[in-house]
Amino acid sequence: MTTPSIAELFDLSGKGAIVTGGGMGIGQAICYRLSEAGASVMVADVNMDAANQTVDEIKNRGGKAQAIEANAASAADAKKVVAATVEAFGSIDILVNNAGIYPLLPVMRVEEALFDKVISVNLKGSFLFAQTTAEAMINAGKGGKIINLASVDGLHPNGNATPYNASKGGVIMLTKALALELAPHKILVNAVAPGSIMTPGTKNVAASALEAGLTIEQLSKSFTGRIPLERAGQPDDIARAVLFMASAAADYTTGDILLVDGGYLLS
Amino acid sequence: MQTIAELFDLSGQSALVTGGGIGIGQAISLRLAEAGAGIMITDINLEAANQTVEMIKASGGKAQAIQADASSATDAKRTAQATIDTFGKLDILVNNAGIYPVSPFMETSETLWDRVLDLNLKGTFLYTQAIAKVMIKADQGGKIINMASVDGIRPTGLVAHYNASKGGVIMLTKAMALELAPHRILVNAVAPGGILTPGTCQTGDEMQKVTGKSLEQMAVDIGQRIPLGRMGEPEEVANVVLFLTSAAANYITGEIIVVDGGYLLS
Numbered sequence: 255m256t257t258p259s260i261a262e263l264f265d266l267s268g269k270g271a272i273v274t275g276g277g278m279g280i281g282q283a284i285c286y287r288l289s290e291a292g293a294s295v296m297v298a299d300v301n302m303d304a305a306n307q308t309v310d311e312i313k314n315r316g317g318k319a320q321a322i323e324a325n326a327a328s329a330a331d332a333k334k335v336v337a338a339t340v341e342a343f344g345s346i347d348i349l350v351n352n353a354g355i356y357p358l359l360p361v362m363r364v365e366e367a368l369f370d371k372v373i374s375v376n377l378k379g380s381f382l383f384a385q386t387t388a389e390a391m392i393n394a395g396k397g398g399k400i401i402n403l404a405s406v407d408g409l410h411p412n413g414n415a416t417p418y419n420a421s422k423g424g425v426i427m428l429t430k431a432l433a434l435e436l437a438p439h440k441i442l443v444n445a446v447a448p449g450s451i452m453t454p455g456t457k458n459v460a461a462s463a464l465e466a467g468l469t470i471e472q473l474s475k476s477f478t479g480r481i482p483l484e485r486a487g488q489p490d491d492i493a494r495a496v497l498f499m500a501s502a503a504a505d506y507t508t509g510d511i512l513l514v515d516g517g518y519l520l521s
Numbered sequence: 522m523q524t525i526a527e528l529f530d531l532s533g534q535s536a537l538v539t540g541g542g543i544g545i546g547q548a549i550s551l552r553l554a555e556a557g558a559g560i561m562i563t564d565i566n567l568e569a570a571n572q573t574v575e576m577i578k579a580s581g582g583k584a585q586a587i588q589a590d591a592s593s594a595t596d597a598k599r600t601a602q603a604t605i606d607t608f609g610k611l612d613i614l615v616n617n618a619g620i621y622p623v624s625p626f627m628e629t630s631e632t633l634w635d636r637v638l639d640l641n642l643k644g645t646f647l648y649t650q651a652i653a654k655v656m657i658k659a660d661q662g663g664k665i666i667n668m669a670s671v672d673g674i675r676p677t678g679l680v681a682h683y684n685a686s687k688g689g690v691i692m693l694t695k696a697m698a699l700e701l702a703p704h705r706i707l708v709n710a711v712a713p714g715g716i717l718t719p720g721t722c723q724t725g726d727e728m729q730k731v732t733g734k735s736l737e738q739m740a741v742d743i744g745q746r747i748p749l750g751r752m753g754e755p756e757e758v759a760n761v762v763l764f765l766t767s768a769a770a771n772y773i774t775g776e777i778i779v780v781d782g783g784y785l786l787s
Contacts, residue, residue: 260556434748482702483705483707502760503760506714506754507779514772516702517775520698520774
């Protein structure tokens with residue numbers, strides 16, 4: 255086999271990518287990196303203004319992108335987004351299931367409706383988008399890459415995020431199950447598991463958690479305590495890992511969960 | 522914000538790769554050299570190490586060979602010093618050297634056990650300690666990549682000693698990552714599955730003697746257990762090592778990346 259150069263490994267030119275929740279935070283950073291690598295990016299978000307902002311920035315940098323309003327938990331929206339991507343870019347090669355919510359609340363105050371909502375967006379949404387996208391990938395017969403956003407919270411509880419913990423634990427095993435079943439179609443499924451990352455979303459969570467009666471000490475422990483590298487991560491730290499998984503450098507890796515947590519799970 | 526090209530640029534850095542003479546170690550040396558790093562290639566077989574150096578020089582890279590035993594504390598210190606003398610610094614260590622002799626558990630001698638554990642596990646400890654000492658002194662952080670294996674996570678039979686050594690490498694990686702984090706030294710591991718190398722071909726021969734199965738039958742057996750339906754290439758492991766040594770992985774430490782075509786899923 256001819257060995258591709260390093261530049262070739264990370265070149266995604268001609269590829270079409272879907273990023274759910276691409277309007278802000280980690281999703282936005284992922285869109286920027288995939289676009290920088292040459293991919294055309296379909297930015298799906300429930301907040302159309304946010305998705306449009308990501309698209310504008312990509313276009314400013316000379317990349318190709320399109321925004322689409324979509325609920326990550328909806329099967330109908332998954333079909334709509336996949337169809338729009340094929341129409342806009344000609345192919346779907348990469349799906350990043352990034353959209354997610356993480357309300358902080360003590361377990362005894364979690365209502366059924368909240369539990370359902372978290373599982374629906376974080377876990378069922380990943381299933382629905384993966385299934386719909388994989389259908390298009392299988393039809394095209396060229397394989398593909400699916401990257402799910404897991405979390406250290408899917409491996410280790412930190413308190414006050416029970417539905418989130420359950421949803422991300424589910425995403426981890428869903429990733430492995432999909433990887434096993436989709437391997438014959440050369441569709442590789444992996445996950446990136448972030449630790450504490452500074453995003454607009456985590457700031458909102460902090461504000462709502464304070465309102466819900468959690469103390470600053472509890473919050474600080476949730477976010478930056480116990481990290482061996484002694485800093486919270488940036489959205490781009492996660493985007494770099496997603497770029498790696500989407501690239502040819504990870505062509506023999508499937509069903510893997512890549513932790514990007516500054517060593518948090520070691521402590 | 523660094524561009525993608527900048528993230529994977531190792532120009533001005535230097536790397537020490539143990540067992541860089543053949544197979545996965547050679548592929549790693551070539552990739553890191555392509556990224557711009559100066560490579561110190563250690564191998565017990567100096568001729569093999571020299572061949573890798575020639576390949577790197579032929580493509581315009583910088584490298585030097587040194588004969589060293591990957592299980593020797595003295596050699597760890599000597600190669601660390603040689604790297605500093607040659608390249609002025611030491612930024613990356615890849616603990617790649619390892620052996621995997623096939624031997625049924627009940628026939629495995631204490632001598633064989635010691636040899637495998639000394640090289641695969643203790644060697645990783647010794648080299649990391651010696652190189653981290655240099656890195657801490659230079660105070661610029663660093664990256665250490667250990668070679669684990671899917672055999673450190675799940676046994677396949679006939680290599681209990683190897684399983685134990687690689688299981689140890691996985692936890693050693695996490696323990697060192699925790700203690701070296703304050704010095705900005707990131708420690709991670711790559712866990713390859715079935716990779717086609719001169720070494721694994723030899724393992725195939727040894728397996729054949731023990732199991733009586735034909736090489737063809739073993740290849741079919743292995744292929745059936747790998748969801749991607751094929752064995753991996755040394756370059757595919759090297760690409761993941763490149764990622765971990767690069768700035769793209771600056772928030773990752775204590776992590777084990779499995780590169781196995783999905784083998785552990787099956």
